[in-house]
Amino acid sequence: MKLWYFEDNGGNFGDALNPWFWSQVAPELELSSPDSLLLGIGTLINHRAPSGMPVRVFGSGAGLGELPAAVADWDFYCVRGPLTAAQLGLDASKAVTDPAALCTRLYQxxxxxxxxxxxxxxxxxxxxxxxxxxxxxxxxxxxxxxxxxxxxxxxxxxxxxxxxxxxxxxxxxxxxxxxxxxxxxxxxxxxxxxxxxxxxxxxxxxxxxxxxxxxxGDGELAPGQRFKNSFKRLCLSLSGDRLDWTPPPPKxxxxxxxxxxxxxxxxxxxxxxxxxxDNRVLQARLDRLEELLQQLRADCLAQVPSVRLEPSL
Incomplete structure (x- = not known):
């Protein structure tokens, strides 16, 4: 199963949690079908998700971009919260919480x-x-x-x-x-x-x-880059429109x-x-996430029955 998440070349804490997180909580993902997707940590339920393959959702959110046409066929273990559940027409019980809350049970x-x-x-x-x-x-x-x-x-x-x-x-x-x-x-x-x-x-x-x-501003840049940025700002002020090049940083x-x-x-x-x-509410949500993780892992291993399910948390 392929892990789908947003990757920024410069790094981004929330999205960058995904590779480490899923290798810890569900190592069986690598053993299951490579022709399916898992959407985990992030606001990932939108039109940017690849189409044409089965999709499982564990804790993702909606709200950025249009919903995919095939979202009705996706398999939802849980989503980030009640606003996402309502937008997707899911039962309120699917709104558990963001999976990143499990970090405290994975790393101290x-x-x-x-x-x-x-x-x-x-x-x-x-x-x-x-x-x-x-x-x-x-x-x-x-x-x-x-x-x-x-x-x-x-x-x-x-x-x-x-x-x-x-x-x-x-x-x-x-x-x-x-x-x-x-x-x-x-x-x-x-x-x-x-x-x-x-x-x-x-x-x-x-x-x-x-x-x-x-x-x-431009103070930390080389003189040539500072001149280029100044020129771009001048062009923008004269044209009023963004031209077909990378815009300069603000002054x-x-x-x-x-x-x-x-x-x-x-x-x-x-x-x-x-x-x-509230600590009691948080712990209840974490317990529920762990239950659903066991279900996800078992579903992954159903495709490779010779491998035994071992505790991950």
Whole structure:
């Protein structure tokens, strides 16, 4: 069975969990039919999924893009939350929670000492052009790079007393390791996928921190690239339309804007995080995920009956 997930060349924590996660919880996937797909961690239920082969879904979400025409024929073990279940017309019992919550049952960092009073983790797309390390340093907050290796990120989250995060899977992993967290949105409004996940755990994250993007501009680039970017910006300002080339990064944010966002982040760090699901609800969802994993593994091995099912969790 082929694992289908979004891969970004620069790295992206939530999606990058997939290869490690599935090798741990369901190693039988590699033994089953290569002519079928598994959709796991991520917002993957959309038109981008390959067609023309059987599809099994374990914990994925919907909400980004159109639903595939063949989705009615897919085999759903569970989905991320009730919003996804409703969109697909599935029974509410299929809305368990995001599978990444099982990380706490798969991996425990050797060093769990609280080294950081507060950490900040941007979304990987914000990290591309954002000046987050400088912003965090000015605010007295530890910066977590969302494109870093998976275990480095998990270790830093666990070693934090609280996490402020624009990345939803930063919040999911913090929540399962019982690290209080606060959600961030550039516009002040969270993507509906957050509500899908939070409703699966029957809670609300409370106030959302509105932290606007702070751009680092061209200062770190070579002179030739800086000139090219300036020329592109000039062309864009004259034409008003995006031309047929890679757009330049935004200009460096002003000092006033930078200082305003520093104050917002430092104030949020001082006040403290507001999100943490009920432990009893979380443990019940994790138990249910484990039950469904056993079913998935057994279904995979039904295609290779000579192999015995061994515990994975």
């Amino acid at each position: 960092p050797e060093d769990q000492q609280k080294r950081y009073r507060c950490s900040y983790m941007p979304h990987y797309m914000s990290q591309q052009w954002g000046n987050w390390p400088a912003l965090c340093a000015a605010a007295g907050v530890h910066y977590i790079d969302p494109t870093a290796p998976t275990f480095e990120i998990i270790d830093q989250i666990v070693q934090s007393e609280m996490l402020i995060t624009e990345a939803m899977h930063g919040a999911i992993v913090a929540d399962c390791y019982r690290v209080p967290w606060q959600a961030v949105a550039n516009s002040g409004q969270l993507n509906p996928k957050w509500q899908d996940w939070m409703q699966s755990l029957e809670f609300s994250c409370g106030p959302v921190l509105e932290l606007e993007q702070v751009y680092r 460096k944010s002003s000092g006033i804007h930078f200082d305003t966002q520093v104050k917002r982040l430092s104030d949020a760090a001082r006040i403290g995080a507001v999100g943490l699901s």
